[in-house]
Each structure stands twice: as structure tokens, then as C-alpha cells.
Amino acid sequence: MEPVEPPDLSGGGDPLWRVAEVDFGGVRQAVSLACLPQARVGDQVLVHVGLALSIVAEDEP
Amino acid sequence: MSTTVPAADTRYARSAEAVERLAAQLAATATRPWTLMEVCGGQTHAIVRWGLDQLLPEGIRLIHGPGCPVCVTPAATLDAALALARQPEVILCSYGDMLRVPGSRSGDDLLGVRAAGGDVRLLTSPLQAIALAQAHPDRLVVFLAVGFETTAPATALLVRQATALGLVNLALLPAHVRVVPAMEAILSGPDNQVQGFLAAGHVGAVMGTAELQGLVQRQGVPVVISGFEPVELMAGILRCVQLLEAGESAVANAYGRVVQEGGNPEAQQLIEAVFEVVDQPWRGLGVIPAGGLALRPAYAALEARHHRPQLLEQPQPAAAQEPQQSQEPHNLPVCISGQILRGVRRPCDCPAFGSSCTPEHPLGAPMVSSEGACAAYHRYRPN
Ligand code: SF4
Numbered sequence: 001m002e003p004v005e006p007p008d009l010s011g012g013g014d015p016l017w018r019v020a021e022v023d024f025g026g027v028r029q030a031v032s033l034a035c036l037p038q039a040r041v042g043d044q045v046l047v048h049v050g051l052a053l054s055i056v057a058e059d060e061p
Numbered sequence: 062m063s064t065t066v067p068a069a070d071t072r073y074a075r076s077a078e079a080v081e082r083l084a085a086q087l088a089a090t091a092t093r094p095w096t097l098m099e100v101c102g103g104q105t106h107a108i109v110r111w112g113l114d115q116l117l118p119e120g121i122r123l124i125h126g127p128g129c130p131v132c133v134t135p136a137a138t139l140d141a142a143l144a145l146a147r148q149p150e151v152i153l154c155s156y157g158d159m160l161r162v163p164g165s166r167s168g169d170d171l172l173g174v175r176a177a178g179g180d181v182r183l184l185t186s187p188l189q190a191i192a193l194a195q196a197h198p199d200r201l202v203v204f205l206a207v208g209f210e211t212t213a214p215a216t217a218l219l220v221r222q223a224t225a226l227g228l229v230n231l232a233l234l235p236a237h238v239r240v241v242p243a244m245e246a247i248l249s250g251p252d253n254q255v256q257g258f259l260a261a262g263h264v265g266a267v268m269g270t271a272e273l274q275g276l277v278q279r280q281g282v283p284v285v286i287s288g289f290e291p292v293e294l295m296a297g298i299l300r301c302v303q304l305l306e307a308g309e310s311a312v313a314n315a316y317g318r319v320v321q322e323g324g325n326p327e328a329q330q331l332i333e334a335v336f337e338v339v340d341q342p343w344r345g346l347g348v349i350p351a352g353g354l355a356l357r358p359a360y361a362a363l364e365a366r367h368h369r370p371q372l373l374e375q376p377q378p379a380a381a382q383e384p385q386q387s388q389e390p391h392n393l394p395v396c397i398s399g400q401i402l403r404g405v406r407r408p409c410d411c412p413a414f415g416s417s418c419t420p421e422h423p424l425g426a427p428m429v430s431s432e433g434a435c436a437a438y439h440r441y442r443p444n
Pocket residue numbers: 395396397398401408411412413414415418419423424425426427428435
């Protein structure tokens with residue numbers, strides 16, 4: 001649902017500048033991955049004020 | 062402030078059937094009255110919106126906590142922001158909710174300054190301030206940085222990025238607050254009624270459970286980290302009542318989908334590197350020991366008062382002159398936001414609610430913010 005695009009490497013791999021594109025129900029926005037280096041394409045992530053904070057597990061009803 | 066968490070299956074998370082099942086389980090569990098507080102304003106909105114409080118068995122009461130960063134930002138900080146925004150060379154930016162919060166003078170807000178020609182802009186992320194500063198090298202971009210531990214990592218990242226870029230025209234008016242000291246202050250209050258907490262899941266996503274463990278050990282109350290959907294909230298309430306009935310004070314995580322026990326170590330490191338813990342005045346609540354975060358001395362050059370000392374004389378704009386002793390530090394005598402934020406009274410108990418105080422003409426911050434209890438009641442339960 002919220003694919004994380006391959007990291008933009010313009011920051012030279014410095015975690016300070018690591019960003020990904022996140023799909024918010026159809027609207028894509030750049031989000032910082034500074035705090036979530038382990039995020040991979042296809043992960044669902046919790047995003048707060050432009051920063052990804054946690055990988056969200058699938059819900060099991 | 063916007064948080065986006067993908068609800069993997071909203072049909073389940075909002076299923077009336079699942080909520081009713083949990084409510085029935087709750088009714089079977091509770092043998093006596095219990096009073097719980099949901100700390101976070103986002104949870105308050107969900108509870109009022111879905112009417113969850115009305116589904117609870119007799120005697121189980123939810124009271125609404127102070128988890129609304131906009132509501133607790135000191136009037137002195139807003140006054141500083143208003144003074145800065147009036148400077149022609151300043152671009153003042155913050156989250157949308159901050160624009161309509163009055164400073165210490167009634168009706169004086171950032172929206173009004175903007176209408177009078179001030180350059181006030183809305184951001185959805187602190188990181189947008191970088192591009193703004195780069196695009197306007199001849200202006201001073203000031204970011205009014207409010208929020209709990211969920212928001213602090215993004216502000217810290219802004220500080221690190223601005224420092225790395227050597228941006229000299231970017232400054233912060235920081236008013237970050239810490240949630241656990243506020244929970245502790247509520248429990249220690251003379252009029253405290255709280256026997257158990259629902260803790261905010263998003264703060265948990267950053268901080269994990271460690272700080273809450275300390276609180277539970279010191280205060281002997283159960284704390285359940287909960288999500289924001291109806292099923293998640295009802296599951297959190299049920300877990301908390303189970304702990305209360307068993308006489309157990311412990312931290313339980315009812316939001317494991319999002320919250321890891323250790324939280325987010327990178328985010329914690331960012332906060333730790335950029336901020337130090339300080340005593341902080343909370344609007345309506347007075348000074349809370351260790352209740353806030355200030356920039357470390359290494360980042361003093363990013364403080365707005367470093368750029369405009371004449372305008373911001375207070376040694377600590379964020380920790381400045383909030384009257385501390387009075388029960389109602391609000392200057393507007395009619396607003397009982399202090400009692401609302403401590404959960405002692407409800408929005409409908411306020412004589413101004415819905416009459417002289419409305420979202421269009423707010424007298425206090427809890428009527429402005431998307432996380433404020435008064436705004437929640439006005440929107441979902443106006444009568
Ligand atoms: S209704 Fe308005 S005046 Fe009353 S407590 Fe809420 S914000 Fe303050």
C-alpha cells in the first residue's frame with residue numbers, strides 16, 4: 001500500500017539526507033528515511049511530519 | 062501535525078462488530094468503577110468521533126488528557142512568534158493548527174498577523190524550512206517547533222541538516238514537550254482521578270516502553286500503549302481494565318503493529334544529540350519538571366533569540382513567563398483549558414463552549430487544535 005522507492009542517493013548515502021517516495025493513498029510524497037534505514041521498497045511505514053518512524057506490520061484481524 | 066499510519070485493514074479496525082465484542086468482554090471483566098485517561102488528543106478525537114466512551118460499561122470512565130501540543134504551547138512562545146512574524150524580514154512558519162491559537166492577548170494570532178501583511182507560512186514538515194531558507198537568503202526563516210516526542214526527531218533532523226548546510230538564515234522557536242513527565246504531573250495532582258493510562262501509540266513508536274516502565278514503577282499504575290482506530294482503542298481499554306482488575310501495574314503494548322519495545326533508536330539518538338531535557342511550562346498546566354526539550358548549547362546559533370535578542374529578551378522563550386501558581390494560567394479568565402487538559406472537567410462544562418468559544422472564534426487552544434478536546438466535542442458532540 002505504501003511502497004518505498006529506492007533511496008535517493010544524492011546525499012551520498014549519508015543517513016541525514018536519505019529520502020524515499022511514499023504513496024499516501026495515491027499521493028506520492030518525499031519522506032525522510034533518516035530514522036528508518038532498514039525500510040525497503042514495498043514496506044508500509046508510519047510517517048509523522050515528513051519523517052518515517054516505524055515499519056508497520058500487516059494487521060491480523 | 063499530520064501523522065499517517067496505513068491502517069492495513071480499516072474494515073476490521075473500524076468494525077462495529079469487533080468493537081461490540083470488545084465492549085462485551087469489557088463488561089464481563091469490570092467488577093468495579095475505573096477511571097482511565099487517554100493521553101493523546103488524537104485518541105480523544107477518535108473516542109468522541111466514534112462514541113466509544115458511550116459504549117463502555119457503567120463505571121468505566123475515560124477522561125481526556127493533555128496530549129495536544131498546540132494546546133500546551135506557552136502563551137509566551139506564541140507572543141514571541143507573533144513579534145517575530147511582525148518583522149518584515151522574517152518568514153514565520155509552523156503547522157496549520159498554530160495559526161489560530163491566541164497569544165497572551167485575546168484575538169492576537171498568527172493568522173491575524175498574516176492578514177495584516179506578515180509573512181506566515183504553513184509547513185507539513187519541519188524539513189520544508191530548509192528549502193524556504195535557501196530560496197530566501199535575504200530573509201530570516203523562523204520555524205515555530207512544537208510537538209511531542211513524535212515530532213521532536215523531525216525538528217532535530219532539521220537542526221542537523223541546517224547545521225550541515227551552514228544555513229545562517231534559519232532559526233527555531235522551540236517548544237517541544239515530553240509526555241511522560243506530564244503523565245507523572247497529572248498523577249501527582251491533588252485532584253487526580255486517573256487510575257490507568259492509554260499511552261499514545263505514536264510517541265511509543267519513537268520512545269518505546271522504557272520511559273513508561275519507569276513511570277509504572279514509580280507510580281504503580283498500568284499503562285497501555287494504544288492505537289487510534291476504534292478497535293485498537295477498545296482493545297487498549299480492555300487491556301488496561303484487565304490489568305487494573307488483576308491489581309497489576311505494568312506497561313502493555315496494544316499497538317504492536319506499529320510500536321516496538323525499543324522504539325526507534327535512530328530517532329531517539331537524534332533527539333538526544335540535538336536536545337536536552339529542561340523544565341518546561343505547559344499552557345494551562347504550569348511548569349512541568351523535565352517536561353520539555355531545549356536545543357543543546359552547541360546549537361544555540363539556531364535559536365531565534367540568538368538572531369533577534371532585542372525582540373526576544375527572555376533567556377528562554379519556551380520556558381518563560383507562564384504564570385505558574387494559579388490554577389488557570391490562561392489570561393482569558395473564562396477559558397478553563399487547564400482543567401480540561403488535566404481531565405478534571407469536560408469541554409461542555411465550560412460556560413463559553415459553543416457560545417462565545419467556537420472553532421471560528423476560539424478563546425483557547427483546545428478549541429483550535431485538531432487534537433484539542435474542545436474542538437473534538439464541538440465537532441462531534443456539539444450539544
Ligand atoms: S470551550 Fe473554549 S474557552 Fe472553554 S475551555 Fe475550551 S477552549 Fe477554553
